[in-house]
Amino acid sequence: MRRLEALDKLQNMLQVMAFCLGIATAQYIVTPERPYGPTVAYSLSIGLVTWAIVDLGRTFMPSAAETGWPSGPTAIALVVVGIAGGFFIGNGIGGVVCRTFGLYGSAPLPDPRAELRSSVVITVLAGIVGCYYFYSVGRSSYLERKMGEAKQHADEARLKLLETQLEPHMLFNTLANLRALIGVDPGRAQQMLDHMIAYLRATLDASRATTHPLQAEFDRLRDYLELMAIRMGPRLTYTLDLPPDLANVRVPTLLLQPLVENAIQHGLEPKVQGGRITVRAARQHGQLVVTVDDTGVGDAHAPSQGSGFGLSQIRERLAALHGDRADLAFRTGQDGANARITLPIA
Amino acid sequence: MNPTALIAEDEPLLAQALQAELARAWPELRIVASVGDGAAAVQAALQDRPDVLFFDIRMPGQGGLDAAAELADAWPGDAPFPALVFVTAYDQYAVQAFEAQAVDYVLKPVQAGRLQKTVEKLRQALAQRAARGTDLEATLGQLRHLLQGAPAAPQPQLKVIQASVGNSIRLVPIDEVAYFEAADKYVRVVCADGEVLIRTPLKDLLPQLDAQLFWQIHRGTVVRATAVESVHRDEAGKLHLALRGHKERLPVSRLYAHLFKAM
Numbered sequence: 001m002r003r004l005e006a007l008d009k010l011q012n013m014l015q016v017m018a019f020c021l022g023i024a025t026a027q028y029i030v031t032p033e034r035p036y037g038p039t040v041a042y043s044l045s046i047g048l049v050t051w052a053i054v055d056l057g058r059t060f061m062p063s064a065a066e067t068g069w070p071s072g073p074t075a076i077a078l079v080v081v082g083i084a085g086g087f088f089i090g091n092g093i094g095g096v097v098c099r100t101f102g103l104y105g106s107a108p109l110p111d112p113r114a115e116l117r118s119s120v121v122i123t124v125l126a127g128i129v130g131c132y133y134f135y136s137v138g139r140s141s142y143l144e145r146k147m148g149e150a151k152q153h154a155d156e157a158r159l160k161l162l163e164t165q166l167e168p169h170m171l172f173n174t175l176a177n178l179r180a181l182i183g184v185d186p187g188r189a190q191q192m193l194d195h196m197i198a199y200l201r202a203t204l205d206a207s208r209a210t211t212h213p214l215q216a217e218f219d220r221l222r223d224y225l226e227l228m229a230i231r232m233g234p235r236l237t238y239t240l241d242l243p244p245d246l247a248n249v250r251v252p253t254l255l256l257q258p259l260v261e262n263a264i265q266h267g268l269e270p271k272v273q274g275g276r277i278t279v280r281a282a283r284q285h286g287q288l289v290v291t292v293d294d295t296g297v298g299d300a301h302a303p304s305q306g307s308g309f310g311l312s313q314i315r316e317r318l319a320a321l322h323g324d325r326a327d328l329a330f331r332t333g334q335d336g337a338n339a340r341i342t343l344p345i346a
Numbered sequence: 347m348n349p350t351a352l353i354a355e356d357e358p359l360l361a362q363a364l365q366a367e368l369a370r371a372w373p374e375l376r377i378v379a380s381v382g383d384g385a386a387a388v389q390a391a392l393q394d395r396p397d398v399l400f401f402d403i404r405m406p407g408q409g410g411l412d413a414a415a416e417l418a419d420a421w422p423g424d425a426p427f428p429a430l431v432f433v434t435a436y437d438q439y440a441v442q443a444f445e446a447q448a449v450d451y452v453l454k455p456v457q458a459g460r461l462q463k464t465v466e467k468l469r470q471a472l473a474q475r476a477a478r479g480t481d482l483e484a485t486l487g488q489l490r491h492l493l494q495g496a497p498a499a500p501q502p503q504l505k506v507i508q509a510s511v512g513n514s515i516r517l518v519p520i521d522e523v524a525y526f527e528a529a530d531k532y533v534r535v536v537c538a539d540g541e542v543l544i545r546t547p548l549k550d551l552l553p554q555l556d557a558q559l560f561w562q563i564h565r566g567t568v569v570r571a572t573a574v575e576s577v578h579r580d581e582a583g584k585l586h587l588a589l590r591g592h593k594e595r596l597p598v599s600r601l602y603a604h605l606f607k608a609m
Contacts, residue, residue: 231357232357272406272407
């Protein structure tokens, strides 16, 4: 980690040097009568001092993870100090270098006062451009990283779901029901098969986007619940409530699925008389609120609920996509469990 | 008299399907009851005393294996114990264990050919039983084996039990524990000077205990052998343990009665 940081800094320094050489060259093109050497020396000195103050300085300050820069006023102060320091110290070093190596040769020494204005303007502009450049590089690499993380979470969710769906017990019991239905009610068997196909397709489809409309999410829940309703018979009743105006709100794919599967596996399946699952979407204070309630065994059986992989995984996905504007609350009680997801309506 | 059977299966369609397949494979078999959970299965079996039990392994509340163990405990001594067939969709270890056992099993989806074999075995078993009576001891041995499940990976042995008591944590040396008893979502840890509650389930606790010292004597009870003073048999033939310094008597399941015999 530290080594990577050092490499990053070295890379930044080389970029600054290239930038300074560019500025010196531009100056030489505009005023070819002036010698190239001193311009390069001054440009590099000023640039490197500014870089040292700003780029090294910000690593010693508490910086935002997003950009690697301190927050607003501190960042501006750092840049101002960096540019001012670069101008005075850099000019000093540049002068020493020029005199030591005799860079002016036979050319007349320039009048510092006549140069003052252009020197200040170039330093300030170059300093701001340089700082802005590194700021946006930091920001875009942060965004890229975040997008990568969101994608990774979506992949993990899919894999996890695949494991539950292809869990042998679930699969063979479903197939056993299907086999039984073919004999007694071929029409219903066909329906069950359709639900199963849609249910499996939803997870096996590798090219799926990271978000989809809430309607699609509810359709997948219905497929799963229909399968379970056939298996569990009168032990399972369910309600899916999606107001039409929320149908097109985009949500992370299969975000709710683990909650409903938890409700079945840990809530209703262990309960002899079964129960009811209610999934409800609503708009509250401009946010989307989705609740999954079950009337299962609640906290009687699974003390570790609330910290399971499914829940922490949902939390990570929400955080990756919406930061702290999204939230998952989960609690179990005497008479069941209740999960509540809040997320911004994009 | 026609043979009778009980089906315990929580998924209604699968119960129907098994009943239909059985009607084809064994027309004279009469299904006396079809129930959806382990507790109901035990109750129905005690009431109807069928010849054959088809128990699903995974059921809400009590699973098929536990139900069979409880039934073995409650079964009256004068009646022959029913032949057991377990039904499972998928249970890798259990299936391996069954292969080696006389207790039969059927995989879901139930297929006619496979069921036919089971039926033949059952017919033979019932005929033998009529001639010689059932060997409950053999069934118990098999159940015990199945209930143990897959051998757990060796784990470091517990030296102390850490239990939260109010805002503090109490440490109980393992040698001071008289017995562990599963109670709802807790496990009671009973020692000479009182008891504490822990949340670690008994089945997670067992692999961490010295098997020489701690004996399972019931589905929910593990006792320290050195804390047992004496074993008594009551009129019904059931065993009870008396512990040193404890008034409580601990019942021993028939499944584990073999542990106690004079040297």
